Amino acid sequence: MQDITITIIDREGKEHKVIAPTDMNMNLMEVVRSYELAPEGTIGICGGMAMCASCQCYVESDHELPEMSDDEDAMLAEAFHVKDNSRLGCQIHIHPEMEGLKVELAPEV
Amino acid sequence: MIETDILIIGAGPTGLFTVFEAGLLKLKCHLIDALPQPGGQCSEIYPKKPIYDIPAFPEILAGDLVSNLMKQIEPFQPGFTLGERAETIEKLEDGSFIVTTSKGTKHHAPVVVIAGGLGSFEPRKPPIKSIVDFEDKGVEYIIRDPELYRDKKVVISGGGDSALDWSIFLADVAQSVTLVHRRNEFRGALDSVDKVQELKNLGIITLITPAEVVDIFGNTKVEGVVIRQEGEEITTSCDHFIPLFGLSPKLGPIADWGLEIEKNAIKVDNTLDYQTNIPGIYAIGDVNTYPGKLKLILCGFHEATLMCQSAYQRIFPDKRYVMKYTTVGGVEGFDGSKKEAPKAVVKAID
Numbered sequence: 477m478q479d480i481t482i483t484i485i486d487r488e489g490k491e492h493k494v495i496a497p498t499d500m501n502m503n504l505m506e507v508v509r510s511y512e513l514a515p516e517g518t519i520g521i522c523g524g525m526a527m528c529a530s531c532q533c534y535v536e537s538d539h540e541l542p543e544m545s546d547d548e549d550a551m552l553a554e555a556f557h558v559k560d561n562s563r564l565g566c567q568i569h570i571h572p573e574m575e576g577l578k579v580e581l582a583p584e585v
Numbered sequence: 586m587i588e589t590d591i592l593i594i595g596a597g598p599t600g601l602f603t604v605f606e607a608g609l610l611k612l613k614c615h616l617i618d619a620l621p622q623p624g625g626q627c628s629e630i631y632p633k634k635p636i637y638d639i640p641a642f643p644e645i646l647a648g649d650l651v652s653n654l655m656k657q658i659e660p661f662q663p664g665f666t667l668g669e670r671a672e673t674i675e676k677l678e679d680g681s682f683i684v685t686t687s688k689g690t691k692h693h694a695p696v697v698v699i700a701g702g703l704g705s706f707e708p709r710k711p712p713i714k715s716i717v718d719f720e721d722k723g724v725e726y727i728i729r730d731p732e733l734y735r736d737k738k739v740v741i742s743g744g745g746d747s748a749l750d751w752s753i754f755l756a757d758v759a760q761s762v763t764l765v766h767r768r769n770e771f772r773g774a775l776d777s778v779d780k781v782q783e784l785k786n787l788g789i790i791t792l793i794t795p796a797e798v799v800d801i802f803g804n805t806k807v808e809g810v811v812i813r814q815e816g817e818e819i820t821t822s823c824d825h826f827i828p829l830f831g832l833s834p835k836l837g838p839i840a841d842w843g844l845e846i847e848k849n850a851i852k853v854d855n856t857l858d859y860q861t862n863i864p865g866i867y868a869i870g871d872v873n874t875y876p877g878k879l880k881l882i883l884c885g886f887h888e889a890t891l892m893c894q895s896a897y898q899r900i901f902p903d904k905r906y907v908m909k910y911t912t913v914g915g916v917e918g919f920d921g922s923k924k925e926a927p928k929a930v931v932k933a934i935d
């Protein structure tokens with residue numbers, strides 16, 4: 477299974493090009509954590525259940541991403557710093573078609 | 586003053602299981618938790634979600650795991666201080682500790698165990714610059730006494746159950762209630778959504794959506810808020826602004842206890858007993874960190890078990906002890922109950 481390259485802009489505005497496996501059932505929040513691009517305890521607090529919004533990110537590229545579930549939509553309705561391109565990283569499962577995806581992490585709250 | 590052998594901060598699965606392991610060593614436990622019920626995240630965030638990696642449970646709901654743990658520790662009669670956050674710790678000359686909660690409850694124990702998970706659950710504060718200046722001066726994140734709002738003008742923001750329920754409740758108490766939410770849709774119990782709709786139609790609740798409170802103003806206390814609705818800013822006068830956006834965990838006051846902190850977690854000695862840099866204070870479960878740490882409930886159980894053996898030695902330095910299997914030794918509760926494997930009946934065969 478192929479790996480894909482994703483660009484992640486951290487909360488300080490620094491750009492990181494990282495390689496993410498597509499065969500490990502990983503999501504975007506876990507990719508960020510695996511490269512330690514945000515301090516532990518400030519991202520993925522609920523563990524990836526769309527229940528805390530600590531992994532909120534802004535999708536900068538025009539990739540077609542999995543549709544938002546009700547849970548994700550509900551969480552984003554209550555989150556802060558939300559924009560039109562906001563998604564929860566934990567709900568974006570890494571898929572070969574996401575090659576070149578670019579996201580920016582939302583501020584910590 | 587509450588006296589106990591092991592004072593556990595955090596009543597999540599790891600803290601609860603500590604009571605069992607300590608009980609086998611005849612050590613009594615007391616737990617403090619900021620939430621009003623035991624179970625930590627399992628009860629507060631995901632009681633209805635299944636967990637698949639608890640050994641010997643192919644699948645168990647988080648809420649059921651907590652109920653089972655409560656049943657398992659019942660014979661050891663743990664004490665609970667719930668709905669109070671552990672604020673300060675003081676080390677006495679004899680090496681024991683006094684922990685005081687947010688409500689002033691004092692606890693005294695020779696051993697303190699922090700099993701605080703990701704911290705205590707605190708209200709999520711919207712990112713409004715001046716909000717901190719108005720805390721307790723008209724900005725409240727939790728409604729403690731509804732009478733505070735009698736005949737006052739109140740603005741509530743949020744779109745979940747608690748924003749809906751309090752809007753309904755305060756509609757009867759306050760002079761006026763304005764509910765502000767970023768979306769037109771509300772996500773709460775259907776009954777509550779319908780009730781808010783009805784109160785809006787009757788002109789009792791003012792609903793402003795899709796909108797956000799972006800600023801607060803006032804001299805010494807809240808006098809009004811600025812609401813941004815579809816690019817336009819509206820100023821509304823009010824006496825109270827109540828943002829209700831749920832809870833999120835924060836390490837909180839524990840971070841100032843002089844413990845070594847790394848990656849938002851407490852560093853412990855994992856080669857021995859999960860003790861922190863302060864002798865007598867241990868940290869187990871999601872709240873600790875060490876090389877190779879995994880935040881799993883099953884790891885918390887293991888850490889609790891090892892920690893209790895060390896705590897026993899700390900409390901009784903002169904006593905010798907070896908770990909006993911429950912299958913062999915049974916479980917003797919502090920309530921006089923005794924569970925043990927049935928003895929084989931010796932009977933001659935004719």
